[in-house]
Amino acid sequence: MEYAEYDVDTSELTFEQTERVRRYMKGLIEHEGSDLHIKANAQVRARINGEIVPVTKEKFTKEDSLKLAKEMLRGRFKEFVEKKEIDFVYIYDEKIRFRGNMFFQMDGVSAVFRVIPVEIKSIDELELPQALHKLPDIPRGLVLVTGVTGSGKSTTLAALIDEINRKHKRHVITIEDPIEFVHKDRKCLINQRSIGQDSLSFANALRAALREDPDIILVGEMRDVETIDTALHAAETGHLVFSTLHTLDAKETINRVISVFPAEDQNRVRNTLASVLEGVLSQRLVKTVDGKKTAAVEILFNTSYIQKLILEGRDMEIKDALDDGTQIYGTQSFDTALLKLYQKGRISEEEALRNASSPNDLKLRMEGIQGTIGHGQGPTSAGISEHDSDIFGLKDDS
Numbered sequence: 001m002e003y004a005e006y007d008v009d010t011s012e013l014t015f016e017q018t019e020r021v022r023r024y025m026k027g028l029i030e031h032e033g034s035d036l037h038i039k040a041n042a043q044v045r046a047r048i049n050g051e052i053v054p055v056t057k058e059k060f061t062k063e064d065s066l067k068l069a070k071e072m073l074r075g076r077f078k079e080f081v082e083k084k085e086i087d088f089v090y091i092y093d094e095k096i097r098f099r100g101n102m103f104f105q106m107d108g109v110s111a112v113f114r115v116i117p118v119e120i121k122s123i124d125e126l127e128l129p130q131a132l133h134k135l136p137d138i139p140r141g142l143v144l145v146t147g148v149t150g151s152g153k154s155t156t157l158a159a160l161i162d163e164i165n166r167k168h169k170r171h172v173i174t175i176e177d178p179i180e181f182v183h184k185d186r187k188c189l190i191n192q193r194s195i196g197q198d199s200l201s202f203a204n205a206l207r208a209a210l211r212e213d214p215d216i217i218l219v220g221e222m223r224d225v226e227t228i229d230t231a232l233h234a235a236e237t238g239h240l241v242f243s244t245l246h247t248l249d250a251k252e253t254i255n256r257v258i259s260v261f262p263a264e265d266q267n268r269v270r271n272t273l274a275s276v277l278e279g280v281l282s283q284r285l286v287k288t289v290d291g292k293k294t295a296a297v298e299i300l301f302n303t304s305y306i307q308k309l310i311l312e313g314r315d316m317e318i319k320d321a322l323d324d325g326t327q328i329y330g331t332q333s334f335d336t337a338l339l340k341l342y343q344k345g346r347i348s349e350e351e352a353l354r355n356a357s358s359p360n361d362l363k364l365r366m367e368g369i370q371g372t373i374g375h376g377q378g379p380t381s382a383g384i385s386e387h388d389s390d391i392f393g394l395k396d397d398s
Contacts, residue, residue: 017060017068025092025113027055027392032292034115034150036098040065040108046392047150049291055392062108069102069109087196089178095119099180114150116180120162121155128156129337131299131330132281136163141278141302142235144222144257146247151283152295153244154180154220160242161218164188170215175205177220188216195220202227210234219243225260232269235276249334249357250280250300251318254310274310277302284334286355288346296337296355298322301329319357335362342366 021038028036028046035047040062043054060068070077072090080086085103090113092098098113123132135143143160145153158181164170165188172188177195184190191212199205202219203226209217210230222228222243235241247253254273261269280300285293300306300322309317325331332340338352339362349366356362 013067013071013074015071017064018071020058020060020064021068021111021113022092024055024392025096025098028113029092029096029115031055031391036113038065038068038111038113039105040110042107049287049293050285053391056390065109065111068111072100072111073102087178089116089180097180097182099178116154118182120158120181120183123159123163126152126155126159127294128159129297129299129330129332131301131332132156132160132297133163134301134330135160135279136167138240138278140235140238140240140276142231142241142243142273142276143279143281144243144245144253144277145281145283146245146249146253147283148246148248151285153283156281156283156295157218157242157244158183161190161216164216165190171213172216172218173209173212173214174218175199175202175209175220176218177202203230206230206234210237210239214239216240216242221245222257228257228260229269232272232276236272240278247282248284249282249298249319250322251315253280253282254315254318270310270313274302274307277307277310282334284355286338286341286347287351289348294341294346296334296341297332298334298337299331301325301331303329303331333357335365338362339365 024036024044031048033046033048037045038060040060043059044056045052046055069080073080073086073088076086076088080102085101088100090098090100095118097116097118099116100111100113102109102111145156147153161172161183164172165183165186168187170188172190174192176192179192179194183192193199193205195202195205202223206217206219206227207230217234217239219227219231219241222231222245231241231243245253245256247256257273258266258269279302282298283295286296288294303325305321306318309315309321319333322331322333323336326336334357338356341347342349342352353359353362
């Protein structure tokens, strides 16, 4: 594919394709979906209640998808052509923004847009465990929020930063790619930096942050050894550092942080991690009985016993330690989180077992409470069939 004209003349753009996408965004919002998928020579699809479904018969041609890229990226179109993929933020209105990613594939340009509400929900509004209210009051250390893509990590981090912003007088620096939730200065002074626009890399921005008088640093993702090492150093020198990893649970998170370093450095890193780690929140979004989503959260707080397990490399014992500390410390394993949701009647037995770390063990724990609560089976994709290709109700112009 040849692109002789890198520079985009905005006076020649009609923004017709952008208007098309805004109609799809409106439908996505109305159906409470999370992601909109545009692909050259394909139907428009959306992720609704966790499933990818066609939402209109209309297709984007190869030429239309290229025009969309020029309209939305404008001055960054040259960067897109050179790098072959690009992250950006699209402002839909005063209440909704989208995190966008465009990339080239064999048929042309594809784009994915994820909904980011401007309103930041609190820990309680998100119905997260009450134990999480401890984290905004921690003066220093490392807090990691983990889970697969789309598990709500950014939403949880935003809630934690917002609570700090309302309770404490601190300087907060966020380093993100791109900036998702925008925080207004309340009690805190908050500087938000976007990789690519405001800094060249996470590692660069994090090193610079240490010279910018921060109390709290949020690193959008710990992607490489240098970033992880600098984050550990920042926590060790008295800062409160929040970040994310794509790991499934607390045990894997600890292993990941240590294992990315060369073998000769791993003992040092293990000792540092045991000292500075304050908490690990590992999330999975699960379907509720009414067809929506809620977060099941494994919670690790670095108690003296957890610290001992980390130092001695006894990571396999962490899961049991989390459940042993539930009453005193508010820690819990994934399976306990799922059991609590099941006991409250929010998720079905099938959904709990499908997401459990140890389904057989969870099944045994459930046997004592079966019959005392209802067992609903949530609707699939809020009643949307994968064969329903025009759920947004848009005119088929293909």
